[in-house]
Amino acid sequence: MTEITQICTTVLSRIKPNEAEKSRLKALAESIIARINALGEAEGLNIKGELVGSSARGTWISGEHDLDIFIMFQPDVERKELEEKGLYIAKKIARDSQSFEERYAEHPYIHAIFDGFEVDLVPAFKVESASEIKSAVDRTPFHNIYVASIIRGLEDEVLVLKQFLKGIGVYGSELKTQGFSGYLVELLIINYGSFVKILEAACEWKSGITIDIEKHGTLVHKDAMVVVDPTDPARNVAAALSLDNMCIFIDRACEFLKNPDEAYFSMKILEPLDDSNFIKILKGRRTSLLAIEFTAPDVVEDVLFPQLYKVRESIHEMFERYDFHVYNKSVWAQKAAVILFELESSKLPHVKRHAGPQVWSKEHALAFKSKYIGSDTFSNVFIRDGRFMVEIPRKYDGAKKLVESEILNCALGKHLALSIKKEFHVLEDEEILNIKDNEFRKFLRIFFEK
Structure with missing residues (x-):
């Protein structure tokens, strides 16, 4: 047994769900689907529940108690009816949960907690083919069908690759993360055949690498990586993956092959950056930090973060127009949101x-x-x-005054505009230490250490 094989076996032993965990997930999914179907009959609605995603395909990691259950409507139903009736059914189902909330992506859905499992109840159209989808989520059942027909016997390879990506911090297709999605991981395993073969291939990747398993792509994409969706020839499954995150994977893959180490499969535990170390770093770098803090709007992350990135870029452009040179920038959000800039200097000659x-x-x-x-x-x-x-x-010789005076003239985005117009604070250098949130302090550490 090679060193890499031994490491993968050890990792798999701690991330592969055991039979009891699988049984709990299966029982809950079957129970919720049965209730959706029964409620549909009782309400005179032609709907069916369907389990989708990694939990349906056997490619989920132990401890990840996430279920995606779709409430499938016939395609001739009007969009408004799907949203209204779908939400009505989802809320009725969620009444038996420990807690639930309404969320909104392309259309409303319910996120609920059942016995420790996070369950998304999502209305969708049951279309005949991926080319007929009426909303973005409609293609997901076709992913189920495609992957399930091929992935059998390769599930362990998927789990190991997922854990490697988690360990190096590039797993997740959310617009906040811009990493590898679960479906993308499955397709990479299908294409290359194993975890190790993907690492070997990655060492030869360059920006623009294209993988078309079904050889049916119809569009030219300009993304860092292109993986043509086997169920939709016009879609790039890797569209959300950033160039930097792809390059991190390439670098870590090559490093691991040269010097295998189980540490690659464990996420680094970050300590919050304390006041004294923050001041020490700031004095050492001799730059200026500026943070714009405001209440984060109550929207899902895939709506929030694109707007945060948009505002960040708009403020960056404003800084450059007024001769403040940006050295580094990032965004963070939980209950509060922060747009953080490191400037060469926050003060200019008058x-x-x-x-x-x-x-x-x-x-x-x-x-x-x-x-x-x-x-x-x-x-x-x-x-x-x-x-x-x-x-x-000079109209503004201080960056703080510039932001305070001109931020409302920046491109803010629909939801952020409402929050920022209501109230915002501009914090400079050590004033940023007024934000005590431990998660923000971990973000600060990453901001400096990369």
């Missing part, structure tokens, strides 16, 4: 050299000179490198 037109651009040159002659400037209009110049007072 004087700014303003470049005008070239001297031979007569009309523009005249307008420029007329505008600044006799105005509140630090210098007369002068010529440098063939252009008119003038030194003027």
Whole structure:
């Protein structure tokens, strides 16, 4: 037995669900599906419950008590009826849970806790083929059918690859994570045949790597990795995977093959960054930190994080327009949301050299000179490198004041705009230590240590 084989066997022994765990999951799924079907009959609705995702395909990791149960409506049902009736049925089912809440992705669904299992009750259309989907979730049952027909005998390879990706921090297709989805992992195993063969192949990957198992792709994608969906020739299963996370996997795969170590399969336990270490890091880096803090809107992460990224980029562009150079940036959210920037400096000279037109651009040159002659400037209009110049007072010489004054003019996104307009705080350097949340302090550690 090779060292890698021994490590994989050890890892598998702790992540593979035992028979008792499988039985609990199966019993709960069957119970909920039976209740959906019975309730549909009682309400005169042509619906059926269906278990989808890794729990249906036997590729779930022990301790991950997540169930995705779809409430399948006929395709001729109107979208509004699916949303209203689907939510009605889901809420009735969830009344027997310990707790539940309504969430919203493309349309509303219910997230509930049953006996320690997290269950998503999702209305969907039962279409004949993936090409006929009426909502994004409609294709998931086709993933079930495809994977179940091929994956038998390879489930352990899927589990080991999933745990490796978790250990190196790149598992999860959520827009917050931008990593490898469970379905993508299954397709990679189907394509390459084993965990080790995927690692070997990854050492040769480059940006734009394309995998088309069914050889039926119809579109050109510009993503870091392209894995054509076997059930939908126009879809890239790896679209959510970021270039950086793909490269992290490539790097760790090559490292593991050279020096196998079980540590790759365990997530690093992060300690919150305490006040003294934060101050020490800040003094050592000699940069400036600026945090915009506000209440996170009550939406699912796949809605929240794209808006956070959008605001982050908009503020970044604003900083650069006003000559504040961004060195690093990130976002964090739980009950509060924080957009964090590291700037080369949060303070600029009050004087700014303003470049005008070239001297031979007569009309523009005249307008420029007329505008600044006799105005509140630090210098007369002068010529440098063939252009008119003038030194003027800077509108904002502090980054904090800039954000406080101009953030509402940035592209905020629908939900963030409401939260930020209601209240926000701009914290600079050591003021950021007013945020005591341990998860935020772990985020701060990652922000600095990468």
